[in-house]
Amino acid sequence: xxxxxKGTRPxxxxxxxxxxxxxxxxxxxxxxxxxxxxxxxxxxxPRYVALxxxxxxxxxxxxVVTRRLAEQQAxxxxxxxxxxxxxxxxxx
Numbered sequence: 788x789x790x791x792x793k794g795t796r797p798x799x800x801x802x803x804x805x806x807x808x809x810x811x812x813x814x815x816x817x818x819x820x821x822x823x824x825x826x827x828x829x830x831x832x833p834r835y836v837a838l839x840x841x842x843x844x845x846x847x848x849x850x851v852v853t854r855r856l857a858e859q860q861a862x863x864x865x866x867x868x869x870x871x872x873x874x875x876x877x878x879x
Contacts (some may be wrong), residue, residue: 802835817841 798804809817817838824837845852 820841821834821837824841825832825834828837
């Protein structure tokens with residue numbers, strides 16, 4: 788179980804305060820998407836509701852993201868292998 792640091796408020800029921808270490812681009816796009824959701828909904832929709840919904844929608848894309856990242860890694864490795872093979876062929 789997580790230790791609560793002294794001097795902080797307890798999280799409300801069903802909520803968890805967290806911080807994420809993500810790219811600047813991802814943070815900016817998440818904020819922009821939340822702004823878009825809130826602008827479309829109007830009213831009293833809390834920001835945490837929009838952010839939570841966006842994160843949950845992203846979680847549903849985990850298989851697609853995994854495949855995409857694996858393809859990127861495979862392409863990077865293939866390029867590195869090709870460079871090594873070229874060095875060997877040229878006698879470097």
